[in-house]
Amino acid sequence: MVMSIDYTQMPRRDVLCIDVKSFFASVEAVRRKIHPLGAYIVVVSNRNRPGSVVLASSPKVKKEFGIKTGSRAFEIPNDRRLMIVEPSMSLYLKVNKMIIDILKRFVSDEDLYIYSIDEAFLDVTASRRLFGDKFEIAKKIQHTIFKELKLVVTIGIGDNPLLAKLALDNEAKNAPNGLAYWSYERVQETIWRIPELTDMWGISSGYKKRLNNMGIYKVYDLAHADRFKLKSRLGVLGSQLYYHAWGVDYSVISERVGPREKSYSKGQILMRDYYVEQEIIVVIQEMVDEVAMRLRAHNSAASGIALGISYSKDIEERGFKHQMLLQRSTNSTKELAVSFIQLFKRYWRGQPVRQIHVVCTKLGSDEYEQINLFSAAECDEKNHAIDAVMDTIRLRYGKDSIFRAHSLLRGGTFLRRANHVGGHKG
Template sequence: MIQMMDYSNEPCRDILCVDVKSFFASVEAVERKQHPLKAKIAVVSKPDNNGGLVLAASPLVKKLYGIKTGTRVYEIPKNVSIEIVEPRMALYVKRNLEIVELFKQFVADEDLHVYSIDESFLDVTHSHGLFGTTEEIARKIQYLIWKKMKLVVTIGIGDNPLLAKLALDHDAKRNPDSNYIAHWHYESVPETIWNITPMKDFWGIGSRTEKNLQRIGIHSIYDLSQFDVKKLKKRFGVIGEQLFFHSHGIDRTRLSDSFTPRETSFSKNQILNRDYIEKHEVEIVIREMAEENAMRLRKHHLTAG
């Protein structure tokens, strides 16, 4: 017997998850008077160095050459018509702020969550009286961003932030025929969420978690949804319980609720321009990052546990 959830008491709001397609590369295309979906641009950190990293690639570059975020310069095919450009972070931040201001035409500040420089969540539940249905609001946002900035946005629509995010990543981004808009709701969980493959593509499941789930007989999101939640919690803690409810499309997050993390953490990452194979070189890099974190801890009068 298939295990289904009773969604009658779950929050049901009108959430948009809005993403600008290949944001950095699209901004660079517009600056060059090119259509973002027709341009062949790769934004690369340190393009003169073989270890330089692709930060963003135009959709056409991804499609034709398989180049994506994280590709190294030496992996870019030679003698292809790709325009390599250096990143202009100040410009991207400026464009992001312009987009955020546009979002604020449709929702109050507390109903807007900027998730990253190219992705935001909007709760438009209280916006229908002014701007129409959820679909109409999504299309108005798409139109305004295109009219003012010539950027293409994709939008996932869901009953909660999780469903909106999954609709964006697994449907809207891949479906130009629907004008890059997709709806995922509680009633469509069996046809949508349960069909996401591989498991590591699901929000909150990485390669390591996928392997750990496989060890106990879970090989799909459907398997996860049918597993004993008590056993999941015992094995993985609160994360296991959360994954179980996520596999049923349940997310009780509300954008307007303020969130204060219980822990404060500091981290440091660094992109290396070449392979480090000498022990003393590796130690130098680690020591530099550790010392910077230690300095930040002292500045905030914190100790590590």
């Protein structure tokens, strides 16, 4: 039985989902005074490693060579037209800030949601009297960003954020004018005709397999599935996916609720497999050092931690993720490192490690940091003083201006990565 949905009861807003076409590659093209749509640029995390990941490629490279985000460096053909460059993350962040400043000319802060470094949602419902209807606003944004930054943007327009995002991903990115509008009234001819389940926002390859096992292969099948069976098999997400297949999304950008719990984290993919315990511990200590510095910069202390370890692709085991509560809240590099190392030793059994992720959770103000009954107050003060001095020096002279001696040991990565931004060269 096909469910009937009364779309008159749904929030109907003018929502734009904006994407900068091949952002990293486009910025590199503009930097070289080349039109982004005419460039042959591939941004690779490290040109010296054949297995390096492609972070972005120009539209022409995608179309003519099939090289896209996620491809590997060894897949790039030897063609003299291709320009292979390493990322400039600091520049990308600077340009991202310029784009956000342009978007803020069209909407208030509460009607703007930054989804990623190259995507943003705008609710322009309240901007119509100033700039015209949603189509006029979309065109003005395209024109302004190209005029000032020489970047090409595509825009999905929808009656809610879901429809805007689906319009962007499934039509606007390939439309001649870079625009597409999906409304409640067009769900059957738009959403239900999306060819792949993974082209739906929120459906990963893992959930695709689970849906396939239930006999669901297309978005049309999802919209006509038994929603109660979906919920029993997939939980709340099953219900959400069902309603998404009907274009239902009650969220309003200005009323969005932020994350329930803030945390600070750092992840790192290692350049090789690590087999030696002490080498792995060195990397964990370096990563904790950086996260602890961020905690102190925000006057925060953590009372919980989580450690994620991923193993080499050459073994069947995938790794582990475990968390623990601390005896007291802290932002001390030494105290946090001791807890992370304890967690690592408890669960690691000698497998080759390729990726590490450290997270500090359950945050509170460092004004209420508890006294440690099991260590002398003088030791606490000494550790805090060392942290404070190191933070001050790094902020003034750079991250690599002062470092702990263990970074000189075999396995250390801090000095090589000190000037990276987001894990890539600045």
